[in-house]
Amino acid sequence: MIDPKLLRASTAEVAANLARRGFDFDADAYLALEEKRKALQIETETLKSEKNASAKQIGQAKARGEDIEPLLAAVKSFGDRLDEAEAGLEEVLEALRDIELGLPNLVADDVPDGSSEHDNVEVRRWSEPAAFPFDPRDHVSLGADLGLLDFDAAARISGSRFAVMRGGLARLQRALVQFMLDVHTSEHGYQETYVPYLVQAAALTGTGQLPKFEADLFKTTDETPFYLIPTAEVPLTNLARDTIFDADQLPLRLTAHTPCFRSEAGSYGQDTRGMIRQHQFEKVELVHLVPASQSEAALEELTSHAETILQRLELPYRVVSLCAGDIGFGATKTYDLEVWLPGQNKYREISSCSNCGDFQARRMKARVRNPETGKPELIHTLNGSGVAAGRALIAVMENYQQEDGSIRVPDVLKPWMGDTEVIGG
């Protein structure tokens, strides 16, 4: 959520910032509502104040043993007026809340202009795509020939956009997860965390997936439904919900390996081949909870932590700074890591690292006590994939493939692969 005070005081500036995203904010409608809110709130609170004073007088009179009948009569008329004012106020507040929850975060000043992914700016590149002495194949073809990646079986069980993996390939994904968790916990100072995969709507509202992106989520049909997490960002970041941290508890670095579930509504026709875009995939997530002053530096660090994984795996990648038009709803600035996929002959997103500023913290009331003033202040939250295991698996398959269709096991994964040095072949 954008700071309501800022929204109120600097409506035009906020609208201009949101316009960089291509978001059309109806400032006039908002301001009209806000004016109504102000009038109604003042009226309501004044009436309540009068009512409270009257009730207090009655109590005092009664304590003195006086006749309270005349006072009672005088107070009767308050009820209806107050009910009416309160109902009106509630309606306006709800409308305002809908608007506020639907507004994306402000983008940072150093976010490049642009309207789509084509305008994203490459920040740096690591390593170079290897030259293959043969025509590199994509992971679908490799996996099928190995007999270890089976979309047909998945389709019989669950439908499209699911995968079944077997043997060395399934193990390779597990190795990737283990490797990533170990690096982040032992070298980057993250606390390994186990979290629920089913969450309440409030958690998703806290991180910003709701109310706007319900269609992208899987949801149970209970009266109070559970939602399947689309990313561990949701439970990890919500660990800060409704809490006031002591200054010395921050910064907090959390990591978790979870499956992620996405209905991918609106993605039909995109990446239908293979394992790039699935309803269910594995991911190691990184989350930082930091005091406001530290979030810019934290984004650089978090991004470098994700980069470390790709470097150790010796996978060529590039870092792009997302342009204003491509940046996610809750983020104020985002770096995407794009890994080289020889089978597709292009870079594809494998991690997205975002600074959400206080946008999520405000929604979930996550605060830290300022040691100097003693007052609670909103924290800043960051998240990033460190990295997506499914896509990392694809990247390893395609970058480590050999002419006979077998796949070499990257050196750093060997501790989890037993005697297996090559899958297939």
Added chain:
RNA sequence: GGAGAGAUGGCUGAGUGGUCGAAAGCGCUCCCCUGCUAAGGGAGUAUACGUUAAUAGCGUAUCGAGGGUUCGAAUCCCUCUCUCUCCGCCA
């Protein structure tokens, strides 16, 4: 799933319809006293929102959550959530 008990401020814990945002103690902050330490005395010590130039005043809300009764609810009624104990079941 069944039975019972409970949920109050940073913590402990009082409060069963009326100056209760809430006693008392602990903790914390400041001041005084004081060779040091210990002890002692005094004052202060929630959050959010609104109004405002203001983290000054003033107002509103908050005693697990949501509804209700009442002029007035931490206190009465209803629904829900969570925690604890016992039983059952289970990985």
